Amino acid sequence: MVKKVLEGSHAIAEAVKLCEPGVVAAYPITPQTHIIERISEMVADGEFRTKFSRAESEHSAMSICLGAQASGVRTFTASASQGIALMHEVLYNVSGMRLPVIMAVANRSLASPLNIWCDWSDTFAERDSGWMQFYCESSQEAFDTIIQAYRIAEDPNVSLPAMVCIDGFILSHVYEPVDIAERKLLGKFLPKHRGRKMDFDKPVTQGAWAGPEYFQDFKRDQHEAMRNAKDVIRRANSEFKRVFGRGYGSGLIETYNMESADHAIVTMGSLCGTIRHVIKENKIRDVGLVKIRSFRPFPIGEIKKALNGVRSVGVLEKDISPGLGGALCYEIRGLTKKRSVSAFVGGLGGKDVKTEDILNIFDDIREERRGLVWV
Structure with missing residues (x-):
């Protein structure tokens, strides 16, 4: 592993690059902008091969992730505050369709009054949206948790989206030493993405309409998937510690x-x-x-x-x-x-x-x- 002194946002960008999502949906908002900016630089410099899709709003950014993930592509985006609020509708669609989208959140207060600094009001407003939420103490933990989040979310017993949350400015803009995993080690922990593929010869409907006789069954399955995630998180944390030498308590608490x-x-x-x-x-x-x-x-x-x-x-x-x-x-x-x-x-x-x-x-x-x- 290579140790670098990185801004928290850049640590997340480095982790995303290692996980090789096929689509990154981008819309900047303070204080997460440096995450998307750094990924944009990596793509422009040829370090990171991905479809970098510039959206016109956070609602559209999450909609891009929904479409890409539904067609079988690993995806990533980042947002904060009013951006999370604007994509509220699509967050429920993504989780209800059981799409393992990963989103980094640089936590920031919701207006009004307008404020660009940190609290958890943006993600707490989505605590019942069906997204997993992981909160990080340090830039190193943010780097590690992005990698773990893909492993957890894409597990077939889970298949739910996840937010990796860092305190805006307090972590997103602070510089700390971060151990960067080697790609060959990453392959021992995070398999290549094998999501559902869009097959034009065998088409299926996703995000279908459900009447009263079926809707609750979908929600029950979603609830059970979230319960299943606990064991998957524990296993992912243990396996991550075995491969990289770092772990975080049980994975759920420390x-x-x-x-x-x-x-x-x-x-x-x-x-x-x-x-x-x-x-x-x-x-x-x-x-x-x-x-x-x-x-x-x-x-x-x-x-x-x-x-x-x-x-x-x-x-x-x-x-x-x-x-x-x-x-x-x-x-x-x-x-x-x-x-x-x-x-x-x-x-x-x-x-x-x-x-x-x-x-x-x-x-x-x-x-x-x-x-x-x-x-």
Whole structure:
């Protein structure tokens, strides 16, 4: 493997190049633009052979992916914020048609007010769209997760699309050392794409109309595929670690400092790196981290097991469901009814979550603070 210092967006572009999608649908939007720009440069320089299709909107970009994937071609696109909102209709079509499209998302807030900085409101708005969602802590994890996502999504027991999410600007524009996999090693992990082929001699209908007597059956199959994905994610993570020497917990969640912890903080994405630093720097023993890597499918069993021995839990998230609170917190509360779960919302619209904020959150978790805490 070759180690390079790369911007997070460029790390994703490098991973996409290795996975060799036949079609890349492109429409730029801050803060994911550097992903598509870098792929465009690779194509222009002859480094990356793919059909680079320039769309006139995000809705069209996802529609291009739908058509290409339905004809048997591995595909990729990237988007964020209002772009995700604009393609909302097509996201449901792609997942309902069981097409394993991969999309990188540089998470960014949804207007209004207009804001170009990070929170999870764009992808959380699509949490029930039938797309798998993976949240990355570092540029290295983003690189690795793109590769894993193709393996997982294209598994015949899954056949669902996936979003690989990085915190906008915080990861998309930061430079970090990244180990770039060699193509010969990649071949041991990710097989050549063998998607459904368009056969003009044996035509089939895709995305058909379904009446009340059949529609629910389609949704049940989609639900079971998402459940199947959990085992596929675990296997993909184990196999990736065997081939490349890196893994991420169970693939669904990762824990840190939980061996002797009395309290736990649950979160996702780049916040996990800050929390690891605070725990290590301050030699904290009584608080551990439960990092959710796979938000969809939601790792119910793993989270229950990780939180089994603690007295209190805090959930820190970059989203808000107005009038309810943090959406992730309410999902966690459904799994830990016998424990106190404190709710923390911070980082909306790019608001910085500092190390002193994390220390204050730890104190609130220890005290089992009630109500929503704005960080």
